Amino acid sequence: MNDFAYAAPTSLAEATKLLQESSGSVKILSGGTDIIVQLREGAREADLVVDVKKLPELQELNFSATHGLRLGAAVPCAQVYDDTRIAAAYPALVDAAKIIGGWQIQSRASIGGNLCNSSPAADSIPALIAHHAYCEIVGPAGKRNVPVEQFCTGPGKNVLQKGELLVALVFPPDLSHCSSAYERFIPRNEMDIAVVGCGSRVQLNAACDTIEFARIGLGAVAATPKYAQEASEWLAGKPANEDSYTQAGELAKKVATPISDMRGTAEYRTHLVGVLVKRTLTTAVERAKSFKNP
Amino acid sequence: MAKKTVVTAEINGNSTEFLCEPRQSLLEVLRDTLHLTGSKEGCNNGNCGACTVLLNGKPVLSCLVLGVEVEGAKIETVESLAQNGQLAPVQQCFLEGAALQCGICTPGFLVATKALLEKYPQPSEHDIRFHLANNLCRCTGYDKIVKAVQTVAAQ
Ligand SMILES: Cc1cc2nc3c(=O)[nH]c(=O)nc-3n(C[C@@H](O)[C@@H](O)[C@H](O)COP(=O)(O)OP(=O)(O)OC[C@H]3O[C@@H](n4cnc5c(N)ncnc54)[C@H](O)[C@@H]3O)c2cc1C
Ligand code: FES
Ligand code: FES
Secondary structure (H helix, E strand, O other): OOOOEEEOOOOHHHHHHHHHHOOOOEEEEOOOOOHHHHHHHOOOOOOEEEEOOOOHHHHOEEEEOOOEEEEEOOOEHHHHHOOHHHHHHOHHHHHHHOOOOOHHHHOOOEHHHHHHHOOOOOOHHHHHHHOOOEEEEEEOOEEEEEEHHHOEEEOOEEOOOOOOEEEEEEEOOOOOOEEEEEEEEOOOOOOOOOOEEEEEEEEEOOOOOEEEEEEEEEEOOOOOOEEOHHHHHHHOOOEOOHHHHHHHHHHHHHHOOOOOEOOEOHHHHHHHHHHHHHHHHHHHHHHHHHHHOO | OOOOEEEEEEEOOEEEEEEEOOOOEHHHHHHHHOOOOOOOOOOOOOOOOOOEEEEOOEEEEHHHOEHHHHOOOEEEOHHHOOEOOEOOHHHHHHHHOOOOOOOOOHHHHHHHHHHHHHHOOOOOHHHHHHHOOOOOOOOOOOHHHHHHHHHHHHO
8 A cells, every 4th residue: 555644633624624735635534445445456546544533523323303314424334224213214224234345344334435435336325315315515615515416426426626525414304104225236145236226215195005205216327326316206196006116117217327347238237227116116115104003 | 654653552451552654454553563463364355354353342354444543442353252271152163163164264253253242142044144244254155154153142
């Protein structure tokens, strides 16, 4: 690994100052499960590594039934899924947190880092999109909010400017008759990269037979994770049944512009979009129904 | 070269001070500086789990932690398991259950198992396979490892 200096600021002001004023290349370190590998392999270079785990705002995990969830950018996956209230309210997020690497990775890897690494195949991003989460970003010019689906701009690229860091992901409150699911397709059971990933969230009517509102997020189907807007909007008012899920899957395929690689051809990936949209909608609806009478 | 930093951490119950460069991993520090060679380097990129240690009670891959990050932390390595020359029950069960062949993966499995049994004293087979999925073994085929964990949990 190339030589670098290390700093672990304890306030946001100190962190943004360090990030802004450093002359060489600066890299942020959260759980390190991407960045340490990239620095070691020479895929990235740093003169200064800024560890953001000591910033209190980035360690916040604040859930309230009325306000929703504030997930500090550096909170590790295992802490997210070990919290039973979060598991109940944000199942797609928890599905994703549980399949990012194995337990040792999950003890360190943060959802914020997964998003900032901005891999098109990152597991948490379609779930974040389905949950309608937004990013709270702080930089020299102050605070700004960006919806998750607008955060990534290309493979490994995102909207963060010099001096900026992701502080938290903010989720709207959970509602009754509402639930979600994330699934990815991989050729084996554990520790693999998604060939396609899909997160879906549904809001049902009181009778639980009609979808009032839905959001579908897709991963590994384009240069950035995608919000399947047309499919999501089409689902509003449709019966919660297999025909609707199939039709939504067809519409979701329209946002897929996948590449062919050794993990799957473009045609195969497009087919998988239909399969996974259907599966995650089915699971999300089942979960939403069972929440009616817990 | 970036300045070496003095880091103080509690390692296997002892307050320990070491000097390291920011780019050195915790695994390098443990093995090369502190001569705690129980943690193994299999892949050095987070895939194999042979370098697993507990960091403040949580299982982590020491090849993906910087030495400078553990200032003030509590670290437990496989060396903390045996006490006064007596193997810990988990080590005894791996040995008697032939849950190893070449042994490279074993320290990582033992440390991850210790953490697993603290979280789930009576783990299901699913719990065991889920929590040990980040530990790869090229030799055993895993069933003997799963059985050894079940044996120690039953004790
Ligand atoms: C063996 C292994 C298996 C894996 N399996 C999966 C998998 O199945 N699915 C999956 O999606 N991923 C997987 N990953 C990658 C996953 O661990 C990472 O994407 C992780 O979530 C990143 O979080 P981190 O906290 O470790 O980030 P870091 O590595 O610390 O940082 C990641 C990137 O984000 C930047 N960054 C971090 N925090 C911030 C912030 N607050 N503000 C601005 N920038 C920031 C860093 O500079 C860096 O570029 C795997 C990794 C390994 C090593
Ligand atoms: S050496 Fe650390 S995971 Fe393989
Ligand atoms: S015993 Fe050889 S790698 Fe597991």
